[in-house]
Amino acid sequence: MALYDYKALSGDGKTSKGMVEADTAKAARLKLKKQGLMVTEITEKNAIVKKGAGGATSGGSIFGGRVSTEEVAVMTRQLASLIKANIPLVDALNALVEQIETAGLKTVIAQVRESVNEGVSLSKALALHPKVFDNIYLNMVEAGESSGTLSLVLLRLADLKEAQQRIKRKVVGGMTYPAIMLSMAILILIGIFTFVIPKLQQIFVSMNKALPPTTEALIWMSTFTLNYWWALLGGLIVFIFGFNRWTNSAGGRKKWDRIKLSAPVFGRVVRMLGITRFASTMSTLLGAGVPIVTAMNIARNLVGNVHLAKAIEDARENITEGQSIAEPLRRSGEFPPLVIHMISIGEKTGELPAMLKNVSDSYEEQVSGAIDTMTGLLEPAMIVFMGGTVGFIVVSVIMPIMDMSNLSR
Numbered sequence: 001m002a003l004y005d006y007k008a009l010s011g012d013g014k015t016s017k018g019m020v021e022a023d024t025a026k027a028a029r030l031k032l033k034k035q036g037l038m039v040t041e042i043t044e045k046n047a048i049v050k051k052g053a054g055g056a057t058s059g060g061s062i063f064g065g066r067v068s069t070e071e072v073a074v075m076t077r078q079l080a081s082l083i084k085a086n087i088p089l090v091d092a093l094n095a096l097v098e099q100i101e102t103a104g105l106k107t108v109i110a111q112v113r114e115s116v117n118e119g120v121s122l123s124k125a126l127a128l129h130p131k132v133f134d135n136i137y138l139n140m141v142e143a144g145e146s147s148g149t150l151s152l153v154l155l156r157l158a159d160l161k162e163a164q165q166r167i168k169r170k171v172v173g174g175m176t177y178p179a180i181m182l183s184m185a186i187l188i189l190i191g192i193f194t195f196v197i198p199k200l201q202q203i204f205v206s207m208n209k210a211l212p213p214t215t216e217a218l219i220w221m222s223t224f225t226l227n228y229w230w231a232l233l234g235g236l237i238v239f240i241f242g243f244n245r246w247t248n249s250a251g252g253r254k255k256w257d258r259i260k261l262s263a264p265v266f267g268r269v270v271r272m273l274g275i276t277r278f279a280s281t282m283s284t285l286l287g288a289g290v291p292i293v294t295a296m297n298i299a300r301n302l303v304g305n306v307h308l309a310k311a312i313e314d315a316r317e318n319i320t321e322g323q324s325i326a327e328p329l330r331r332s333g334e335f336p337p338l339v340i341h342m343i344s345i346g347e348k349t350g351e352l353p354a355m356l357k358n359v360s361d362s363y364e365e366q367v368s369g370a371i372d373t374m375t376g377l378l379e380p381a382m383i384v385f386m387g388g389t390v391g392f393i394v395v396s397v398i399m400p401i402m403d404m405s406n407l408s409r
Contacts, residue, residue, distance in 0.1 A: 004028045004044050008037035019103060067104045067132045073161035075105060080154035090117050108132055121145055136160070136281060136298055143289040153288040160284045163360070167276065167367060174371040178378040185386050190225070192393060197222035204400050211400055218396040257305045261334075265377065269370045274303040275339060276363040278312065283356035293319055308334050325352075 004025060007017045016037065022028035029039050075096060082092035093113035100106040108129050115125035123142035126133040133141075137157060144153030201219050204211055211219070225232070246252035260270045278299050285295035296316040300309045311332030315325045326344035329335045339359055346355030 004042050006032060006037075006039055006043075007041040008032055008039045010038075011036050019106065067102070067108065069161055069165050071100075071102055071105050072132065072137075073158050073165065075100060075109065076154050076161065077158040080151045080158065083154065084151040089122060105132070122150070136285065136302070139290050139294065139298060140285060140288045143285075147289045149289065156284045156288055160280060163280055163364060164277075167273065167364060170368055170371050171273075174375040175378075178375070178382050181379075181382045181386070185382070185389065189389065193222040193225040198226065200397060207400065209400075212396070214392065214396040215400055218393060254306050257307055261305065261307060265370075265374050269367060269374060270305065271308075271334070272363050272367045272370060274305050274308040275335065276360055276367055277302050277304065278308070279339070279356045279363065280360035283353045283360055286353040286356070296325075307332075311335065 004020050004022060005017070006020055006028065007015065010016055020028045020031055022031055025042055025044065028042060032039050078099065079092055079096060082095060083089065087095070090113060093109060093116060097106060097110050097113060100109060111128070112122070112125040115128065116122055121142075123138055123145055126141060127138050140153050140157055141150070144150035147153075197218060201222070204215065204219070247256045261267045263270075281299040281302055282295055285298060286292060290298075293316060296312055296319065300312040300316065303309050303312065311329055311334045314328040314332065318328045319325060324344070324347055326340050326347060329343065330337075330340045342355045342359055343352070346352035349355075
């Protein structure tokens with residue numbers, strides 16, 4: 001079956017649109033007609049798919065909107081439950097298509113179902129949609145298919161996706177309030193410099209008296225903002241462009257990642273986030289039967305820091321030579337001793353996935369606490385900044401007015 005977008009008129013003349021599943025466009029029209037709808041336009045969603053090299057579909061998140069990680073996690077858990085209940089894969093995918101409400105993901109799963117129905121493995125069918133299913137997802141599904149533990153693998157995948165989203169929401173939530181405060185402070189300052197200070201300046205000039213240094217500084221900043229706002233805006237754009245170019249270069253990325261790791265408070269959070277990603281990914285992949293070298297190669301690309309990635313790369317090369325993971329991680333100095341100790345114990349006891357899961361759970365809690373601490377420090381810092389700025393402006397404005405009042409007496 002295929003999915004069709006339609007526009008139709010109901011019996012009372014109201015326009016409606018949606019999606020319908022049918023074998024052909026004609027069958028889709030008949031299906032809608034039975035529902036009392038007169039079709040005015042119908043388009044097969046599968047026809048939107050762009051063909052890549054060799055006829056493979058490309059993209060995956062463009063159908064009806066972007067597919068979020070939360071949607072993929074929920075879908076994955078539902079698929080795991082259906083497969084665990086011994087429902088055939090095609091029937092399970094068919095049930096998912098009927099249950100999913102989001103247009104984008106509904107279309108993707110419908111296409112995956114068609115590919116599986118034609119004899120393609122699930123991992124290869126999912127690989128046709130790289131914008132929805134990343135390398136971790138594909139490697140784990142492939143491992144689950146080959147080992148006969150697909151339902152277990154899918155449950156682990158859902159747990160991994162949900163854990164990643166929890167951390168992301170925590171970071172975004174922690175930074176939202178300080179970011180709003182900073183934005184409001186900047187907007188208020190722009191308003192004061194643009195509208196308030198110029199009017200006060202005329203009063204101060206009419207006094208024909210020397211102004212305090214703070215007042216002169218305030219007037220200079222206001223004048224500069226009014227006369228050279230284009231230079232400030234252009235400078236900001238050039239800075240952002242140059243900074244992005246520098247951080248995307250090999251040398252710049254290396255230096256910037258080192259700065260992030262060394263920064264007070266913030267650096268600790270960045271390191272813990274990287275270690276959490278490494279431990280959770282490795283635990284999930286190894287538990288799903290993915291070879292350790294492949295698992296480390298995937299985890300290396302997910303830590304988000306070149307220095308942590310280099311330590312993992314060295315450990316991966318150690319494994320290919322028949323040695324341990326823990327030693328090169330210890331030599332790098334990037335991983336805390338407790339993490340190294342737990343990895344070493346896991347290697348010796350053969351419980352590496354379980355140990356890495358413990359590391360992941362522990363560090364996820366620590367990340368949550370560190371973000372709370374960082375947010376707690378940022379909020380008073382922003383209040384002090386805004387209070388100091390307002391105080392400077394008030395003092396700069398009040399002092400000449402007080403002088404004017406003394407002269408009038």
